[in-house]
Amino acid sequence: MEEYKDLDMTIAVFTRILDKPEFKDLEAGIVLQAYLPDALAAMIRLQDWAAARRADGGAAIKVRVVKGANLPMEQVEASLHDWPLATWNTKQDSDTNYKRVINYSLHPDRIRNIRIGVAGHNLFDIAFAWLLAKRRGVESGVEFEMLLGMAQGQAEAVKKDVGSLLLYTPVVHPAEFDVAIAYLIRRLEEGASQDNFMSAVFELSENEALFEREKQRFLASLAQLDDEVPPPNRRQNRSLPAETMPRDSFKNTPDTDPSLPANRDWGRAILERVPSSTLGNAAVEAATINDEATLNAVIDTAVEKGKAWGALSGDERAAILHRAGDVLEARRADLLEVMASETGKTIDQGDPEVSEAVDFAHYYAEAARKLDDVDGATFVPAKLTVVTPPWNFPVAIPAGSTLAALAAGSAVVIKPAKQARRSGAVMIEALWEAGVPRDVLTMVQLGERELGGS
Numbered sequence: 426m427e428e429y430k431d432l433d434m435t436i437a438v439f440t441r442i443l444d445k446p447e448f449k450d451l452e453a454g455i456v457l458q459a460y461l462p463d464a465l466a467a468m469i470r471l472q473d474w475a476a477a478r479r480a481d482g483g484a485a486i487k488v489r490v491v492k493g494a495n496l497p498m499e500q501v502e503a504s505l506h507d508w509p510l511a512t513w514n515t516k517q518d519s520d521t522n523y524k525r526v527i528n529y530s531l532h533p534d535r536i537r538n539i540r541i542g543v544a545g546h547n548l549f550d551i552a553f554a555w556l557l558a559k560r561r562g563v564e565s566g567v568e569f570e571m572l573l574g575m576a577q578g579q580a581e582a583v584k585k586d587v588g589s590l591l592l593y594t595p596v597v598h599p600a601e602f603d604v605a606i607a608y609l610i611r612r613l614e615e616g617a618s619q620d621n622f623m624s625a626v627f628e629l630s631e632n633e634a635l636f637e638r639e640k641q642r643f644l645a646s647l648a649q650l651d652d653e654v655p656p657p658n659r660r661q662n663r664s665l666p667a668e669t670m671p672r673d674s675f676k677n678t679p680d681t682d683p684s685l686p687a688n689r690d691w692g693r694a695i696l697e698r699v700p701s702s703t704l705g706n707a708a709v710e711a712a713t714i715n716d717e718a719t720l721n722a723v724i725d726t727a728v729e730k731g732k733a734w735g736a737l738s739g740d741e742r743a744a745i746l747h748r749a750g751d752v753l754e755a756r757r758a759d760l761l762e763v764m765a766s767e768t769g770k771t772i773d774q775g776d777p778e779v780s781e782a783v784d785f786a787h788y789y790a791e792a793a794r795k796l797d798d799v800d801g802a803t804f805v806p807a808k809l810t811v812v813t814p815p816w817n818f819p820v821a822i823p824a825g826s827t828l829a830a831l832a833a834g835s836a837v838v839i840k841p842a843k844q845a846r847r848s849g850a851v852m853i854e855a856l857w858e859a860g861v862p863r864d865v866l867t868m869v870q871l872g873e874r875e876l877g878g879s
Contacts (some may be wrong), residue, residue, distance in 0.1 A: 728836060740793065
């Protein structure tokens with residue numbers, strides 16, 4: 426298990442496979458990363474499952490406990506999607522959680538179900554685990570593990586004290602040697618970081634300042650040790666009402682986090698509705714125009730009614746557009762359903778598109794405020810903006826064009842692409858629901874080629 430997004434599913438696959446009768450006597454292993462607050466809850470979950478397996482005559486399993494090695498990737502992932510960082514925010518918290526998991530696991534009633542691999546090079550943590558195991562009489566259930574080729578002298582000293590040592594290393598096909606190089610670079614970065622024990626390992630016996638630094642780090646992390654089960658940092662649940670975005674600034678809306686079981690259930694429910702979805706049909710039918718006179722009337726009405734919209738202050742338009750962002754967020758499931766039904770968008774493709782549409786609403790709401798006071802200029806809104814978006818981004822592109830025009834005080838006539846007209850309709854309905862007048866934002870579908878249809 427390398428990434429947070431794999432944690433829950435990896436455990437589910439691991440336990441489901443080992444539940445098969447042919448694997449009842451197989452002692453398999455899995456890894457937990459202590460820099461995730463979720464690690465102790467995951468260990469408890471595995472312990473409960475393993476205890477039931479042992480009671481049924483099955484084999485024990487092994488869990489390797491590591492601190493975690495993909496922090497930069499987790500930081501990038503969180504930043505890209507506006508999710509909370511999955512890991513602890515400080516190295517000290519990670520160190521404490523490592524001890525928390527070890528402390529829970531090295532127990533006589535538990536070690537028979539799950540053997541523990543104490544993986545790492547921090548001599549203080551290794552000593553902590555070994556002394557704890559001896560005090561509780563569970564030495565036979567603990568295995569110490571280190572990376573092959575890193576601090577060999579240290580590894581030999583540990584082996585001499587604890588009796589045995591497992592050395593592990595990546596093994597790749599020569600054609601995929603670049604993967605091994607990437608792994609090596611990651612390890613070198615870890616070793617060079619002043620936050621990590623490895624940066625001091627070669628001078629620890631001679632440099633009193635470095636020894637004292639690592640000693641104090643260990644004591645500080647130990648002082649925080651408790652029996653609490655930390656909650657995860659990621660708790661998003663799309664089945665619950667979304668957080669209201671700020672009204673005086675701009676903040677990106679988070680994408681849906683598929684690593685969370687509640688969100689996967691929410692997504693499955695959407696996909697079940699896709700084959701019979703009729704979302705947007707009624708609005709499309711009501712917007713279909715077949716003659717020139719009706720189309721001209723729609724345009725004339727939009728221009729006339731748009732005057733009142735353009736006369737609103739930027740703050741007044743901003744209030745409506747912020748509500749539009751909230752409604753778009755509230756209808757995220759509908760938008761994903763209609764995009765999947767009409768254009769074949771998968772949830773992982775459609776979800777960022779909904780987030781982008783929500784962001785457009787809140788961003789242009791704040792942009793509208795700035796039009797109230799432009800030094801040396803007089804605000805004169807365009808009378809009408811015609812939006813004719815393509816089909817490939819059926820929500821984000823029409824939303825962005827429409828919301829920008831509305832923020833600037835213009836009436837809008839929008840003709841979604843025929844291949845995505847239902848998706849466009851659901852997006853437009855959200856804006857109407859938020860308070861954009863229907864005769865200021867008008868949707869059309871043109872039934873004849875002479876009127877601009879295709």
